[in-house]
Amino acid sequence: MRRLPLIPTLLVLAAVAIMIRLGFWQISRMHEKEALLARYAAAQTMSADVPFPQDAVAARNVLYRHARVDCRQVTGITVIAGRSAQGGSGMAHVADCLIDGGEKARVVLGWSRDPAPVEWRGGEVMGIVAPGPRLVADPPLQGLAPNARPDPADIPNNHWSYAIQWFLFAATALVIYGLAVRKRLAGEPPRR
DSSP: OOOOHHHHHHHHHHHHHHHHHHHHHHHHHHHHHHHHHHHHHHHTOOOEEEEOOOSSSHHHHHHHHEEEEEEEEEEEEEEEEETTTSOOEEEEEEEEEEGGGGGGEEEEHHHHOOOOOOOOOOOOEEEEETTTTEESSSSSSTTOBBBOOOOOOGGOOHHHHHHHHHHHHHHHHHHHHHHHHHHHHHHHHHOO
């Protein structure tokens, strides 16, 4: 009777099992992401202000909600690539602020085509909490046009395609290994 090579077979089967497990893990992540995106979509409809979060962990619970900050001191203004509310490409003007208690906040003041930073001395800002965290001013400040509103639809949920990739990797490994074993066994002389 012809025998499969034990160690390579066990290694391939272990690798295939890991790839299948990773595929199911991606499916689980897909469902988690769907729930998160649904929560973010619901947050967009809430009008009550929330405290501005100080880090990414605290921001997870208040993303896409309304907040306000009192920028007591502007420590810098930068200009980064951004989109207008109408979808045009241009510059988002972002202020770094010190707020109550010595905490910090990044505020997207608004949008323009001009790359020169605007001058802004601070004050109260209302807006939407975006990933970062940062506060996207609504209404915009300093005569700038509205920046694109933060939208949870911009967050990719491509876990299904990752799951399919892992399953295809597992199937490919099995096919290649099966062909290699078949070729090896076909070249062996029969045992007596």
